[in-house]
Amino acid sequence: MNSRITDRIATGVFYTIAAIMVALLLYLFYFILANGLPQVTWDFLTSESSSYKAGGGIRDQLFNSLYILVITMIITVPLGVFGGVYMAEYAKPGKLTSFIRSCIEMLASLPSIVVGLFGLLIFVNKMGLGYTIIGGALALTIFNIPVMVRVTEDAINSVPKEQKEASLALGITRWHTIKTVLLPYAFPGILTGAILASGRVFGEAAALLYTAGLSTPSLDYGNWNPLADNSPLNIFRPAETLAVHIWSVNTQGLIPDIREVANGASAVLVIAVLVFNILARWLGSVIHKKLTAGK
């Protein structure tokens, strides 16, 4: 067989595989949105879910998802960024560093149900938190930290060496160099990573089943006191998120409109994750342009 034919076959194979991937994705989107979007009304988004009647909404679940996301990121981002700075700038290549690195990678590949059960054991039972938002956020932190560490490390390593040299050669200390040169330069990369991690957090169900719980107390959105039991801002209350809601409605729901609610919630979830991804790309490129070009 001559090389020209082989080349054509290889090209054909690549195109076919790419086409299959795109087609699958498009079909998935079409399926979820076509079934779900008709259910998504203003009323659906802003009314409470019901446990046995038809016509319940997803207001609390949507809020819980966003709130857990925010709490998770508040914990994850600083820890992950500092960890990434350590790995990129302070860790000396050697046995200890490669051990730390494999630990981080292992953490990233833990099945989320295992993280959920670990959370149940440690946060819910041992620490006595019960099913809470903070317990859920801590469980999510466990498998998001590795992502943040990795993203930060890569972003810092991609800062041109000349930039770092320029600063150090001016007699600027290492910490100041990190703060004023490396982190700003790496910021678009870190931000993109953080938003992509958000998408994962938003869609996570298994890790939250046993940590944030399957129920939400009735909430009063006028009550902004974070210590009150019925305040949506209380982090020590149980909180069923959107992804968990989809699961629980499907497996143990008593409402007659299970399909409609699940489809609608799925559509909202998919759109939210999509928005996160587009936002990440857009913000990343805008900030990168601002930092590097600006002629």
Added chain:
Amino acid sequence: MQAAPTKETIFQVNDLNLWYDDFHALKDVNLEAKNNEIYAIIGPSGCGKSTFIKTLNLMINMEPGVRMTGEINYKEKNLLDSRVDLVDLRRNVGMIFQKGNPFPQSIYDNIVYGPKIHGIKKKSELDEIVETTLKDVALWDEVKDRLKTSAMGLSGGQQQRLCIARALATTPDVVLMDEPTSALDPISTLKIEELMTELKKKYCIVIVTHNMQQASRISDKTAFFLHGHVVEATETSKLFSNPEDKRTEDYISGRFG
């Protein structure tokens, strides 16, 4: 033209040896660089000239596996035995790299970056630093109307001069230059060379260059490095017109390297 006969010694390097792990990169290097002089370091690729210049402000410590013996005396203080304060050292020993490496910030912010972190807060003082240093590098007239625009918009030669201004802003007494014109066109190169002759009135300059014409045009002293050894180090005029060592002669006449 000639300054006072007793020039202050800035660097006195004695028997400096340097290894990267097992590789012996510098062997028994001895050198003396004085104030108000341009000291050129020439030699073929891999001769250790860039390694050497990086030892003078200890930027070499960034490389993994570096080991050094001997003495690098900077104003009678040995950089290798006492615990030197790197911050102080590098403020006093500025460095210019092969390619201009301004920060992706405004021209103004690039220059005040060092002084600000070293504690100068007053706007008027910072303004003055910006104006003096930019005038020192003959860039003031070209950029005075756009100090707040990004430094990335400058040409390669302007960027390199901006980097020199940025180094001068921390008031050093030495400027190290590691092949500062190798990425520049002839006209920008000429400007930087003129600038160096101007700067030597105030500073000690050590420059690594692979351009022998450049070394002979601007420097007062020249050292020829080969395989980590200093083959010959003397007055530039003598080294180029009447070299003592056969290898020096071969190199400057273009027979290798």
